[in-house]
Amino acid sequence: MLDASPTKDTLLEVNNIEVIYNHVILVLKGVSLTVKEGGITALLGGNGAGKTTTLKAISNLLHSERGEVTKGSILYRGEKVQELDPAALVKKGVIQVMEGRHCFEHLTVEENLLTGAYTRRDGKGAIDADLEMVYNYFPRLKERRKSQAGYTSGGEQQMCAIGRALMSRPETILLDEPSMGLAPQLVEQIFEIVKAVNEGEGVSFLLAEQNTNVALRYAHTGYILESGRVVMEGTAEALRENPDVKEFYLGMSEEGRKSFRDVRSYRRRKRWLS
Numbered sequence: 001m002l003d004a005s006p007t008k009d010t011l012l013e014v015n016n017i018e019v020i021y022n023h024v025i026l027v028l029k030g031v032s033l034t035v036k037e038g039g040i041t042a043l044l045g046g047n048g049a050g051k052t053t054t055l056k057a058i059s060n061l062l063h064s065e066r067g068e069v070t071k072g073s074i075l076y077r078g079e080k081v082q083e084l085d086p087a088a089l090v091k092k093g094v095i096q097v098m099e100g101r102h103c104f105e106h107l108t109v110e111e112n113l114l115t116g117a118y119t120r121r122d123g124k125g126a127i128d129a130d131l132e133m134v135y136n137y138f139p140r141l142k143e144r145r146k147s148q149a150g151y152t153s154g155g156e157q158q159m160c161a162i163g164r165a166l167m168s169r170p171e172t173i174l175l176d177e178p179s180m181g182l183a184p185q186l187v188e189q190i191f192e193i194v195k196a197v198n199e200g201e202g203v204s205f206l207l208a209e210q211n212t213n214v215a216l217r218y219a220h221t222g223y224i225l226e227s228g229r230v231v232m233e234g235t236a237e238a239l240r241e242n243p244d245v246k247e248f249y250l251g252m253s254e255e256g257r258k259s260f261r262d263v264r265s266y267r268r269r270k271r272w273l274s
């Protein structure tokens with residue numbers, strides 16, 4: 001019998017990594033996660049949980065921060081990628097969109113998008129076609145294409161940063177905190193586009209987010225990080241329905257809204273969970 005539901009390929013495998021900053025500050029204490037082909041995987045957790053550190057460990061961006069992966073392994077399509085510099089990783093199809101939407105402020109939106117194609121060798125025709133593809137997902141960027149990026153809004157800069165990543169024709173985008181500093185309506189718009197790109201182009205996402213609510217509505221699977229450890233993982237649906245996630249991350253429970261301030265009962269509960 002053939003398996004009726006073949007499992008999707010694993011793209012990214014993070015195995016039990018430890019990250020230390022400045023030789024002494026242990027920030028990730030054994031983080032493991034997998035990103036499957038064609039999915040949106042959410043990496044959730046509060047401020048300081050270790051989300052950005054995890055993404056930077058994957059794309060080898062820790063050196064400039066005096067950070068180091070001291071244990072564990074990171075594989076992309078089964079191949080060790082820890083030693084690859086970010087440009088080599090882009091060639092393998094993995095690109096990171098950093099927290100805080102890094103656009104080149106003095107370049108126009110379109111020039112920013114074109115910088116995303118710098119590693120490509122497939123010619124102007126293909127690059128122009130992809131520019132159109134990006135403008136299809138982000139009509140707003142087309143309207144603003146001649147504007148200097150530094151003068152566009154926060155939402156437009158986030159779009160520009162994602163669009164720029166798309167111009168490298170990635171297989172996987174590591175997207176750090178796309179909702180940061182944006183109004184709820186814009187956050188929703190950005191996530192709608194992420195979903196459309198995932199479905200339309202088959203791009204896989206590993207998405208770091210503090211905004212658990214919106215991330216779990218768009219992701220397929222998720223991991224919750226706390227103090228550098230994965231404390232929970234599962235399908236987005238299972239996480240949305242989990243009483244502890246509801247209580248501590250979605251701000252709702254049977255008894256009504258709860259806040260993180262109830263730290264003591266939270267600790268007790270966490271111990272019980274693990």
Ligand SMILES: Nc1ncnc2c1ncn2[C@@H]1O[C@H](COP(=O)(O)OP(=O)(O)O)[C@@H](O)[C@H]1O
Nearest residue numbers: 021025027046047048049050051052053054065
């Ligand atoms: N360059 C650094 N040097 C020392 N500590 C850092 C550095 N960057 C981050 N940290 C610490 O690592 C922890 C995790 O940070 P981060 O990965 O940015 O979390 P998140 O993205 O989930 O908010 C925090 O306690 C933060 O203070």
Ligand SMILES: [Mg+2]
Nearest residue numbers: 051052099177
């Ligand atoms: Mg972060």
